[in-house]
Amino acid sequence: MDFRKSIDGLVAIVEGELEGKLYHEIGRFEKSIGICHKCEQHHVLTLSDRNFICIACAKQQNRDLSAKKV
Known part of the structure; x- marks a missing residue:
């Protein structure tokens, strides 16, 4: 079954x-949440922080959507 998943992925x-x-693979423990997708500034967010404003470019973003775009 794992072989089939590998082939399907490729x-x-x-x-x-x-x-x-564009295909970009992110490592299992790579941080993608809390990074601005516009300027790539890193932010410290808690689990309850769903939206944030970037301190560098002032762009308001959703935490999950921003992680998807990074």
């Missing part, structure tokens, strides 16, 4: 690259 990567999409 096929998805290749298909995406052929369509001009």
Whole structure:
């Protein structure tokens, strides 16, 4: 079953690259929450902080959507 998931993952990567999409793999413990997707400024957020304003560029962002875009 794990082999099949690996093949499916590779096929998805290749298909995406052929369509001009960008694939970026993030490590399991890589921090992506609390980073501004506009200027990449790092912020310290608690679990209850759902929205934040970047201290560097003043952009208001949703924590989860910003992590998705980084």
